Amino acid sequence: MYTITDEAPMLATHSFLPIVKAFTKTANIAIETRDISLAGRILSNFPEFLKEDQKIGDALTELGQLANTPEANIIKLPNISASVLQLKEAIAELQSQGFNIPNFPEEPQNDAEKEIKAKYSKVLGSAVNPVLREGNSDRRAPKAVKNYAKANPHKMGTWASDSKTEVAHMNSGDFYGTENSTTIEKDGKFRIVFNAENGTTSVLKDFSNLKAGEVIDSSVMNLNALKQFAKATIADAKAKNVMLSAHLKATMMKVSDPIIFGAIVETFFADVYTKYADVFNSLDINPNNGLQDLYNKIAGIPQEAEIKQAIADALANGPRVAMVNSEKGITNFHVSSDVIVDASMAALARSGGKMWNTDGKEEDTIAIIPDRSYAGFYSACIDEMKQNGALDPKTIGSVPNVGLMAQKAEEYGSHDKTFQLKENGIVNVEDENGNVLLSQKVEAGDIFRMCQVKDAPIQDWVKLAVNRARLSDTPAIFWLDKDRAHDSEIIKKVEKYLKDYDTTGLDIRIMDVKDAMKETLRIIRQGKDVISVSGNVLRDYLTDLFPILELGTSAKMLSIVPLMNGGGLFETGAGGSAPKHVEQFIEEGYLRWDSLGEFLALQASLEHLAQTQNNAKAQVLADTLDEANAKFLAEDKSPARKVGGIDNRGSHFYLAFYWAQALANQTKDAELKATFTPIAEAMTADEVKINSELIAAQGKEQKIGGYYHPSFELTEKAMRPSETLNTILAKLS
Numbered sequence: 001m002y003t004i005t006d007e008a009p010m011l012a013t014h015s016f017l018p019i020v021k022a023f024t025k026t027a028n029i030a031i032e033t034r035d036i037s038l039a040g041r042i043l044s045n046f047p048e049f050l051k052e053d054q055k056i057g058d059a060l061t062e063l064g065q066l067a068n069t070p071e072a073n074i075i076k077l078p079n080i081s082a083s084v085l086q087l088k089e090a091i092a093e094l095q096s097q098g099f100n101i102p103n104f105p106e107e108p109q110n111d112a113e114k115e116i117k118a119k120y121s122k123v124l125g126s127a128v129n130p131v132l133r134e135g136n137s138d139r140r141a142p143k144a145v146k147n148y149a150k151a152n153p154h155k156m157g158t159w160a161s162d163s164k165t166e167v168a169h170m171n172s173g174d175f176y177g178t179e180n181s182t183t184i185e186k187d188g189k190f191r192i193v194f195n196a197e198n199g200t201t202s203v204l205k206d207f208s209n210l211k212a213g214e215v216i217d218s219s220v221m222n223l224n225a226l227k228q229f230a231k232a233t234i235a236d237a238k239a240k241n242v243m244l245s246a247h248l249k250a251t252m253m254k255v256s257d258p259i260i261f262g263a264i265v266e267t268f269f270a271d272v273y274t275k276y277a278d279v280f281n282s283l284d285i286n287p288n289n290g291l292q293d294l295y296n297k298i299a300g301i302p303q304e305a306e307i308k309q310a311i312a313d314a315l316a317n318g319p320r321v322a323m324v325n326s327e328k329g330i331t332n333f334h335v336s337s338d339v340i341v342d343a344s345m346a347a348l349a350r351s352g353g354k355m356w357n358t359d360g361k362e363e364d365t366i367a368i369i370p371d372r373s374y375a376g377f378y379s380a381c382i383d384e385m386k387q388n389g390a391l392d393p394k395t396i397g398s399v400p401n402v403g404l405m406a407q408k409a410e411e412y413g414s415h416d417k418t419f420q421l422k423e424n425g426i427v428n429v430e431d432e433n434g435n436v437l438l439s440q441k442v443e444a445g446d447i448f449r450m451c452q453v454k455d456a457p458i459q460d461w462v463k464l465a466v467n468r469a470r471l472s473d474t475p476a477i478f479w480l481d482k483d484r485a486h487d488s489e490i491i492k493k494v495e496k497y498l499k500d501y502d503t504t505g506l507d508i509r510i511m512d513v514k515d516a517m518k519e520t521l522r523i524i525r526q527g528k529d530v531i532s533v534s535g536n537v538l539r540d541y542l543t544d545l546f547p548i549l550e551l552g553t554s555a556k557m558l559s560i561v562p563l564m565n566g567g568g569l570f571e572t573g574a575g576g577s578a579p580k581h582v583e584q585f586i587e588e589g590y591l592r593w594d595s596l597g598e599f600l601a602l603q604a605s606l607e608h609l610a611q612t613q614n615n616a617k618a619q620v621l622a623d624t625l626d627e628a629n630a631k632f633l634a635e636d637k638s639p640a641r642k643v644g645g646i647d648n649r650g651s652h653f654y655l656a657f658y659w660a661q662a663l664a665n666q667t668k669d670a671e672l673k674a675t676f677t678p679i680a681e682a683m684t685a686d687e688v689k690i691n692s693e694l695i696a697a698q699g700k701e702q703k704i705g706g707y708y709h710p711s712f713e714l715t716e717k718a719m720r721p722s723e724t725l726n727t728i729l730a731k732l733s
């Protein structure tokens with residue numbers, strides 16, 4: 001299964017998938033596709049609004065079921081985890097294409113609208129990954145990739161010891177400070193109940209299953225404390241004359257983080273939101289959706305100019321704000337999904353602590369990361385770099401990650417258990433007999449969150465960590481904070497399950513996240529490797545941070561999810577869907593997306609298939625693809641950054657070329673050798689011609705008929721402009 005997703009990876013698929021299909025057909029492998037794009041997810045949820053020929057199946061549910069079977073072999077590209085603004089844009093685009101789907105009702109007025117909103121909420125945010133990731137995560141840079149990075153080091157900013165960059169976080173009232181946790185002893189049920197101060201009781205989530213051995217926790221973000229913190233930090237940045245930025249994961253933490261983002265925006269523009277409260281109310285303007293949504297909604301109203309001026313004044317009077325796009329005036333506060341902490345803090349660390357200012361220049365910044373669960377290790381990272389300077393990609397070691405992720409582990413599975421409360425009261429998690437398992441006092445506006453992690457995934461995670469430590473003969477550190485209620489429950493389990501394995505000769509440690517960061521940096525500065533073994537959120541953050549520091553990008557990562565029921569999910573890299581690459585492609589026909597992650601995933605997928613399906617030809621394809629990947633790196637055929645160089649399409653040609661050569665040169669399978677010898681010869685003969693056809697397609701605007709739901713035919717045409725290459729590939733089919 002090959003997934004059709006969004007943005008740059010979806011564009012790349014139009015060029016790469018025909019190569020994959022043509023090559024794998026020779027080993028009797030059929031590649032099927034499933035559309036899990038944002039547009040696809042929307043359409044599959046609203047069949048009753050569509051004409052017969054517009055209806056599509058629910059590919060995500062289907063793949064989620066497949067992921068639980070031993071046969072699963074899924075190559076998963078990054079997809080959009082949509083913010084409300086992106087969802088609304090996608091809806092508008094689909095409507096303009098003749099799909100009669102409903103608008104997104106932000107403030108539903110009746111039951112029908114409530115149902116529509118509930119369906120759209122399923123599509124929002126991190127809707128795909130938690131469903132498909134039925135296994136723990138194994139992300140690392142293969143040796144060849146790491147060696148390539150050492151030989152071709154990326155640009156690294158310098159860290160000054162007097163850098164003004166720092167992390168600002170809360171000191172109380174955050175999730176970290178309020179967390180409580182317990183381990184469940186026997187199978188049962190839980191529900192979440194809110195007892196308001198005024199005596200009314202409401203069920204926030206009705207009975208769901210609990211499994212013996214699972215760890216549950218609850219925590220609260222106090223909204224008043226958050227706003228006070230934001231206010232103090234804004235004042236501090238102004239007083240220190242340092243630029244301000246905010247780093248959240250509003251996509252993946254789709255319920256909590258947009259609210260936290262909104263609280264920061266509302267505090268920064270407090271005067272504007274107070275003065276125009278009535279206007280904003282009547283237009284359903286919600287700070288959680290950022291400034292862009294506000295601008296969209298005030299367009300054309302009589303006070304438009306006045307409100308825009310008030311926002312400009314607030315920006316002029318406050319501290320400088322980090323920019324997403326200086327030329328277009330897009331600030332950190334425009335869209336909640338523009339600055340995503342895993343990528344943004346990594347980019348900051350790579351650039352010597354800088355972000356972009358309004359003049360398009362790099363500047364130090366105070367980075368708001370409100371919750372101490374994660375702020376601490378970023379802070380430790382920044383302090384270390386101020387003290388010891390930037391890392392040197394030519395010499396540093398590597399930090400692979402083993403991440404606890406299966407069965408919607410931890411915060412990522414908390415979407416249906418996160419609520420913003422409208423009144424003061426107490427939220428209880430209670431069992432089927434009414435016993436209170438966890439309890440939290442809340443005030444109106446607070447965010448309550450409950451998370452779960454099952455025992456089987458924890459056991460699997462410990463096993464995976466020991467195996468990786470053994471296989472790579474590398475120390476492994478469990479990043480767990482004994483002062484955090486949840487982590488201290490996990491530590492008990494890790495200590496217990498480690499005893500199931502022979503760990504003699506292995507260096508396996510459990511360290512607080514701040515110390516783990518310091519120790520990891522100390523080790524990699526010596527050129528040695530160390531595995532980070534982490535929970536789900538840290539997995540996400542660390543697998544962007546270290547790859548971006550080591551390799552310049554997380555696109556070059558091998559990212560495998562050994563599914564717990566025996567199948568394999570092969571993700572492509574550790575980064576996202578790179579929206580700015582699409583912009584460049586549309587404007588100038590140049591796609592900078594690096595598909596190395598896809599190449600690595602395909603290799604791992606073929607190897608898995610060879611082993612589980614006893615397909616010897618697939619093993620030959622896997623081995624020769626491995627050779628091709630190595631040559632691809634050695635010859636440096638990844639996309640360059642500018643028009644005139646090899647772009648994504650050209651990089652696919654070279655991969656196919658080297659793969660065909662390796663297949664022609666191998667002797668294990670005579671049939672494959674015979675098939676690919678003429679293909680390799682044709683590619684050798686036509687290399688110059690193919691290249692010139694591909695490069696001739698650059699430098700002009702591309703029309704693909706949409707952003708979220710482009711026309712298949714137009715995109716295909718744009719992404720496969722070399723007739724010569726297409727003709728050679730057709731010979732394989």
Ligand SMILES: NC(=O)C1=CN([C@@H]2O[C@H](COP(=O)(O)OP(=O)(O)OC[C@H]3O[C@@H](n4cnc5c(N)ncnc54)[C@H](OP(=O)(O)O)[C@@H]3O)[C@@H](O)[C@H]2O)C=CC1
Pocket residue numbers: 077078079080081082129251252337338340343344553554555573574575576577578579580592593594595597
């Ligand atoms: N697995 C998944 O499905 C994931 C999905 N996402 C989603 O992706 C979207 C964008 O997320 P964002 O956090 O901005 O992260 P992105 O990784 O998309 O963008 C950050 C930057 O990473 C670099 N980059 C990432 N992948 C590649 C690649 N293959 N080739 C070249 N450069 C690459 C580019 O940086 P540079 O300019 O420095 O080269 C890019 O501009 C969001 O909708 C998010 O939810 C995010 C992460 C994972």
Ligand SMILES: O=C(O)CCC(=O)C(=O)O
Pocket residue numbers: 081125126127129130251252342540543574575
């Ligand atoms: O699921 C998402 O929203 C993004 C996932 C992600 O960033 C990751 O797994 O690295």
Ligand SMILES: [Mg+2]
Pocket residue numbers: 342540541543544574575
């Ligand atoms: Mg990530």
